[in-house]
Amino acid sequence: MLIVKNLNSGYGKLQILFDLNIEVPDKGLTVVVGPNGAGKTTLLCSIMGIANIFSGEIMFNNIPLAGELTYNLAKKGISYVPQMGNVFAELTVLDNLHMAGYLMPRDEAKDKAAQMTDIFPVLKKFILRKAGTLSGGERRMLAIAMGLMKNPKLMLLDELSTDLAPIIAEKVMMEVSRLRDELGITILMVEQMAKRALEIGDTAYLLVSGEVRYKGKADSLLHEPELCSMYLGIKPPADKKNSYALPTPEEGSE
């Protein structure tokens, strides 16, 4: 569905991604993991036309996206849930939903907003409150609801689990896998909570310093103990604990 080919991008003069190749298969959950500063968010920003693209191609259902303005991408059926600032804090929850459905006719947006409050009942309670007054978890819910409002073909989710309590983060993750299973939406997800994300994901990419270090099935990345412990902070499975200890300084310096 989405193919990123030899992408070089960054902000201003600063290049962050180097010759990146990524494929997001149809109706699948693709997970991008990696340490801080690997360029995960920049990848999403490049797709959305927020970062500067120096060279490379981004194809969405065989339509080139590179160089398009952000609001035209929204029209093509891509919805983006940023990591920070993913709701309009000054607007009410209802206005937030309506703004997310900005491109739809008014009635359709109303129906869709009602549908969203059914999916996320917590939003119904606070429908006329300003989004800035919601708690972290409620805000994420609202952000996902806003992403869904657009009837997206492709959703780009940026670190949904940030500043959430572990229980709520777990809930959000379940919600995401439900979106794929029940609504059949293609999802490209960037995630810090690597272990959980890799468990629910189909395909995975490990991004390190702007380059792809691993690509393949999501759960098989969990069985690459060296990569896991080095970049993701995931301890190796218990049964192999002794053979795959944390890298010693000599190994690290190589």
Next chain:
Amino acid sequence: MTTKNGMITKIKDYMLLREVMVILVILALLTFLFTSRGVPIILTIFIDFAIFAIITMSLNLETGYTGIPQFGRVAAVIVGAFAVGSIPGRIMARFMGFPWGIEYASDTVNFKVVPQITALLASNWLLSLGFLVLSLTVAALSGAAIGWLISRPAIRLKEAYLGISLLAFGDFFMWVGHNWKGMVGGSVPVNVPDPFRIFAGNRFTIIVLVIFTIAFLVFVFLNKLTKSPFGRSLRMIRDNDMAAAAAGKNIVTVRTRSLVIGSALAAIGGGLYVLYVGSVASIGFSRLTFTFWPWAFMMLGGIGSNIGVLLGVFLLCILRTMIVIFRSQWFGFLLVVGIDPLWLEFTLMGAVIIGVILFLPYGLVPEKIEPMLPANRVKRVLAGRQ
């Protein structure tokens, strides 16, 4: 690697070409003016150039190197001008036994006293030189003082806030100048003793030489300053103030220092202008002439590059003078409907600013990012380490 080096030399060639072309244009315009109008016009342009070069370079220190959007340049210039207009003359009047209080600035006293001071100065070259040095010192000191004073409330503000506050303070000093009769006569011009009268017929040429020399000294001083460790911290703060603070630079102190130095230089520029004109008319010191023109000069020349600023000032000074001289010849059609072509000066200023921003964002001579130490010295240091 070789292709990369080739690219770099190509870019260098290109930049050099641009500088050469600008100089050629300037020379062509000068020749044209010389052949059609003669020497005096060229000298006027030179004086304009030198004075505005000082002011614009001081602006470049604050805006280009430190990143302070100085929209109140006129404040320091006007303070320098008023200091030269009021203080040295009063000191002389005191010693010669003339009234030197508030009444010095009133027009009836002033036009009797000042010629006598000038006559005394013209009789003794040491006195003239002393007067000149005194004037410039007074200007620089009061400029530095005003820079410090303005920096107090403003320096902690961010970008737009800072720019607008500086603009407001600049205007405030303008208003004080226009209204404070006791100092330099408010809206009535006050004459200034002329230390160059000693040269009689050659006065004009000598003034050009003196102002040029001072402009050159300022240029050398700023070049040294911006290459010194202090200049490095200026650029550091401009590019990333958080990182600079984390590296142990006191942002407020460094920015204040930059404002003080810049204001002192601008005040010297204002003082020289007053000495050249021979009188202080506070109406003449407007935001347009002494804030926005220097901004236009700096943007055309290239923010953060002193050579570029010089080129920009020279080019625009010539164009500005040409509009003034040739206004009735070239724009006579405007006079038919009663429009004074002098307004085209503003159009030129605006068009230059817009054009530069749209088509030449880094100016005629973009700032060169140079390593602080020459490459061979870095190599030597590294070799010494191993």
Next chain:
Amino acid sequence: MTPWMSSGLIYASGLALTAGSVTLIYITTRTFNFAVASMATIGFYVSYTGVILYGGLPYKYYPFVIIIGSIVGLICYYGLNRHLLRRRAAEITLMMSTLGYDLVLLSMIQMYTDFLTKTYKLFPRRVTMNIYDFELFGEKAAAFILPFIAIVFLMGLHMFLTKTKFGVAMRATIENPVLAGASGINSDRVYLVAWVIGGGMAALGGAFIAMAQTGTPVMGMFIIPLMFAGAILGGLGSLYGGILGGFVIGMTEYAGVFYLAQRFGPWVLGYRMGIPLMLMAITLLIFPRGLAGIPLVKLFGLLAGKKRGVNA
């Protein structure tokens, strides 16, 4: 009404509109609009031209004032601001570009006054607009009409921003341009509308100010620090803050000059601009983010807490 109050009200309404225009354009496009000076002067000259050539009350021509101001704003957006925003230019660059535009406009205004002088034998360089006004309850009618117009205009703007879909989209873009773009809101159109409304507001404000002061071609040039001071006093965060800031600045100037001149003599009149600027400087010293930086919620919370404490 005391004498300073009627003209103070007129002037403060004008400043409120212009400061609101500065704030609106700043919060949408990050552009500190210097051209507001010439926009205001243009507004004044449109009303002047209407009154002098076609007669009647100045109020009749305010629709034209708004339209022409909007066109000036529109040109600035399409000719200049749009390209720079696309390029993600720095705030200072955006500011300088409007300064260039302002200078071009200023030269055009000057030429236009020259043209009026020569062609219609008028004296457009020093104009007192309030001689074309009528009397109401023993005061100049403008003292009642202009604040009323300003309030109606601002209420209309408020309705637009809260009740219409595009207005809400504008607020959304102001708050979070990235998310708004990702929601499919055309930021180009939002910026355009901001410039059009801002231009209209600035021109209307200029026409107001000329009813209280002498109108000259450099009128805007002189008052622009106060317009900015109003916007900064309002904290540059919200439109309403800017409007309030402009109003406060205007009223302070008139009231301050009146009482200080009574106390210290008429020489104070020369320094009238200093009073509001002093107010701004003091506010900035205490609250570096303007009136918006005053922790109102905290303040109220404290008061409420105290009350509770007293009750208990």
